[in-house]
Amino acid sequence: MPDRSDEYEVAILGAGAVGCAIAYHLARRKITPVVLDEGGAGGSAATSGRISVQADTPESYARLCLRSIERYPVLQEEIGPVEYVRSGGLGPVFTDAGARAGMDLAQRQAAAGVDMRWLPREEVLRLEPSLSPEILGATFFPHDGSVNPSLLTQRLMRATRQIGGTFLLYCGHLTVRSRPGGFLIRSGRGEIQAGRVVLTTGLDDPDLRRQVEIALPTHRAHELMLITEALPPLLRHVLTSAHQKVSGEMVLESSAQDAEGQPGEVTRAAIQRVARNAARLLPSLATARVIRACAELRTIPSEGGLILGPGGENIYVAVASQEITLCPLIGEAIAEIITRRRLPQDLEVCGLDLFWTPAGPAGARDLRQDSD
Numbered sequence: 001m002p003d004r005s006d007e008y009e010v011a012i013l014g015a016g017a018v019g020c021a022i023a024y025h026l027a028r029r030k031i032t033p034v035v036l037d038e039g040g041a042g043g044s045a046a047t048s049g050r051i052s053v054q055a056d057t058p059e060s061y062a063r064l065c066l067r068s069i070e071r072y073p074v075l076q077e078e079i080g081p082v083e084y085v086r087s088g089g090l091g092p093v094f095t096d097a098g099a100r101a102g103m104d105l106a107q108r109q110a111a112a113g114v115d116m117r118w119l120p121r122e123e124v125l126r127l128e129p130s131l132s133p134e135i136l137g138a139t140f141f142p143h144d145g146s147v148n149p150s151l152l153t154q155r156l157m158r159a160t161r162q163i164g165g166t167f168l169l170y171c172g173h174l175t176v177r178s179r180p181g182g183f184l185i186r187s188g189r190g191e192i193q194a195g196r197v198v199l200t201t202g203l204d205d206p207d208l209r210r211q212v213e214i215a216l217p218t219h220r221a222h223e224l225m226l227i228t229e230a231l232p233p234l235l236r237h238v239l240t241s242a243h244q245k246v247s248g249e250m251v252l253e254s255s256a257q258d259a260e261g262q263p264g265e266v267t268r269a270a271i272q273r274v275a276r277n278a279a280r281l282l283p284s285l286a287t288a289r290v291i292r293a294c295a296e297l298r299t300i301p302s303e304g305g306l307i308l309g310p311g312g313e314n315i316y317v318a319v320a321s322q323e324i325t326l327c328p329l330i331g332e333a334i335a336e337i338i339t340r341r342r343l344p345q346d347l348e349v350c351g352l353d354l355f356w357t358p359a360g361p362a363g364a365r366d367l368r369q370d371s372d
Helices: 017-028 059-069 072-079 096-111 121-127 149-162 206-211 268-281 283-287 323-340 345-350 361-371
Strands: 007-013 033-036 089-093 117-120 137-141 166-168 175-179 182-187 190-200 218-230 242-244 249-253 290-301 306-312 315-320
Touching: 007 017, 017 033, 017 149, 017 190, 017 315, 017 323, 033 149, 033 190, 059 096, 059 323, 072 149, 089 096, 089 121, 096 117, 096 137, 117 121, 121 137, 149 166, 149 323, 175 206, 190 323, 218 268, 249 268, 268 283, 268 290, 290 315, 306 323, 315 323
Parallel strands: 007 033, 007 190, 033 166, 190 315
Antiparallel strands: 089 137, 117 137, 175 182, 182 190, 218 249, 218 290, 242 249, 306 315
C-alpha cells in the first residue's frame, strides 16, 4: 500500500461510468485507485441510459453485451438503486428492406445462441399500442433495458469512496509523465504519483494519449439527445431511438446523421430532425415539449465494440461504444487484468478479436494463456 497520500497504486483517467466501475472493482480487490477527470463526473450523465445487446454487430460482441447486462442486478444490489429496468427492447422498421434485414438478423443471432426474435406488426402493436401503425414489424431483444446514468455514476463513486477510492474532479488539463516505478500526473489540483494508469472512455484527450504514446483505433462520434417533459406511460420497452424514464420523461436519441453541426453544438435543424423521427415512430409525441437537448462528442472504437486491455508497460485502456451497457463488465475485466493478468472466466467465449493490445492478436493470445 502507498505510504503517502499523494501516491496511488492505480490512476484512472476519466470519471464516467466506465472509470468509476473500474475504480469500484479495484477497490473491492484492495487496490488503491484514484480517479481524475478534467471536469465533473465524466460524460456518462449526458448519455441516454439505454442498455442494449446491439445484435446488429458480430455475434461475439452481442454475447459480450449479454454478459455485462447479466451483471446489472448484482451491481445494483451492491451499490444501491440506479433505476435499472429490464424491459426488453424493440427495433421497429418502416420499410420492406428493413423488415427483411431484421428477419435475417434474428435468424443469424438465434443460430449463434443470442436471444433475439423478429415480431410482426400485429404483435409489436399489441406490446406497444402507442407505436405508429405504419411500422412493418420489429426485432425484439428480451434482455434490453435502461438505467439512470447519472445515478449509476454517483452510486459507483460513493461505493468506491466507502472502500478506499479517491476522486479528483475538475482537475483541468492533465499531464502524464513516466517515471521509475510508475507515472507522475500533474493537474490543476496538484501532483500525484501512480504505479499504473488506465485510460477510459470518459476522457477524450488526444494530447494525453500522445503523452503516454498510445495510438488507439478510435474516432469521434457526435450524438444528440432530446429529453421531453414528463409524460403519461407511453412505452413499456426501450426502442433503438427512444425510451421512457422512470420519471416519465422521454429520451429521444439521434443517429449520426441527425446530430449535424459542430461537435458539441445543438442546432435547431438537428433538434427538428430528431423530433420528427420520434413523432413518426410515436405519433403522440407530436405535441410533447422538449425541455432539454444535449449534444455529446464521444470517442469510440473505429470498428465499434470495445478496446480493452494492456496499452503499454503499466498502462491499460478501456474504450467502449456502449459504455453504459458494458461498464459492469469492463470494471470487472480491467480489475482482473491488473490484479491477476487474466480476463474474467466467462469472457473466454466472447472472442479474442474484441480485445486490443499493441502487440496485436498475439498479445491478446498471451493474455488468454495467462488466464488458463
